[in-house]
Amino acid sequence: MTISNASLDHLLPTGEDVEFYRAHGYWTSGPIVPADVLDAAEAGMARLYAGDTDRPPPGGRSLGGWRPEDGEVLRKNDHASLVVDELAALVRYPVIAACAARLSGAGEIRLWHDQLLYKPPESALPEAGGVNVGWHTDRQYWRSCVSTEMLTAWVPFHDVGEAAGGIAFVDASHLWQDDVALDFFDSDLSALDRLRGSRRVEVVVPEIPRGAVSFHHCRTVHGSGPNLSGRPRRSLAVHLQPGDNRPSLRARHGLDDLVRRDPEGRPDYADPAVCPRLWPASPDHLPSLPGTAVHGDDA
Template structure:
C-alpha cells in the first residue's frame, strides 16, 4: 500500500502530542480544504433527503425539530466518505495516539438546530469509551469536523480538561449537573476545568476516548452541522463484554468473533 502524500507541516508536532496526552484533546490549525467541506454539506443534504449511493436499511427521515444523529452515514454517501478518507485526519490521529495505523471505527452525522423554547438541543457530559466496551484499545479517539465556524454560542464541543486520566466508572452521565462528578474527581485529587472551544471552518478537534465532553444548546443563527469521525488504532480488536456495539452487527465474523478490521465497515485510513 502506498502511503498518500501529505503536508507534514500540518501534522501535530512534539509539543502538540504532549498537549494531547496531558489534556486529552487537541485542535488542529485550518487544514481541510473548503471544497471538501462544501461537498460534505451537499452530502449531508443528500443523506437527509434519502439520496444514498448505497442502501441503508437503518435510514429514517430526520425529525423536523431537535437533534439529529445518524450513524454510518459515510458508508452510504460518497461526499461524506471522501471527508472521512482525508489522509491528514487519520495521519494526525495516528500521531496523537502514537500508533502506526488508523482504521475507521464509525462516524456520526450531527445536526444541532438553533435553540428554541421547548426544543433545547444540548448534549450532556459523557465519554466515548463508555460505549466502546467491546474494544481492546484504550487509545481510540474522535475527530470532530464542523462544516462552518463554530463557538460556544453555536453549541461547540466542550472538554473537561485532563479527564481522560480520571476514574469516572459508575458515574451518571448525560446530565448538565456537574455536582456529583466534581465531588468524585475532587476526591481523586483532580480539578474541574471546563474548556470551551472556538473553531474556524477547516479546523478539526481531536479527543481521547476517555475524555469527558459535551456541548450546550445552539444560541446562534444557523444549525450546527458536523461529522464526528471515530477512529481506532490498527491493533484494536473485539473483546467479550455485556454491552456490545452496533459494529458487531455489521462487520464480518472470524471464527465467530466480530472483526474490527473488516475493510468494508472499518477501512484502514492510514497509512
C-alpha cells in the same frame, strides 16, 4: 505504495501538540481540511437528509437515525459515510487520520464509525436546552473494544465555538482513574456538578474555525450546550480505532451487526467495507495540500 508522514508533516501535530493532547485529552488542529471537501460534505449531508444515498448499508440493514418526520431535534445519523460518497471522502481525508496516528502513537488508524450531527438553533426549538449533548465519554459506549486509546476527530462544517453549541471538554478527564456514569442523552448539563467535589473539573470550549478539526481521547468527558447562533450547527464526528483494536467478549456494539465475522466467528473490526484503513493512506487518497482555499466563511 502509501503516503508518508513526511509529505504531510507541516499539517500534523508537533511534539508539543502531542504532549498537550496526552496531558489534556483533546487538541484542535489548524486548518487542515480544504473548503471544497467541506462543501461537498455539506451537499452530502443534504442528500442524506433528503433520502438520496449512493448505496444501501452493508447487508441491506437499516441504519436508523434522524428522519424528516422527527422534526427539529438533535439529528444523529450513524455510519453516514457508508452510504454517501461525499461524506466518505471527508472521513477518508488522509490528514485527519494522520493527525490521529501521531496523537495516539498508533502505526495504523482505521475507521470505527462516524456520526453525522445537526444541532438546531435554540430559536427553532419548543423547549430550551432540548438539544444539549449530555456529558459522557466515548469509551463508555465502546466497551466492545479492547483498545483504550481510541479517539474522535470532530469536524465542523463551519466556524464553531461556544455560542453555536460547540463541543466542550472536561480538561484532563481522560486521566481520571475511575469511570464516571454519565449519559450522552441527558441534556441537563448540571449533571457534571456532582463530580466537582471529588475531581478537578475545568470545562474548555475550543473555538474551531472552518477547516480545523478537534480531536479527543475516548476517555475524555465531553458534551455540548445550546446553539445560540441562530443557525444550525453541522458537523461530522469521525470515531477512530488503532489498527490493533480487537473485539472484547465483555460487551457488544451496534457495529457488530454490520461487520463481517473473523475466522473465530467474532466481529471483525478490520472489515474493509465498514472499518477501512485510513492511515497509512493509499496513493489514490493523496490530498491536494491545503492552502488559502481552506479558509471558508462561517456558513
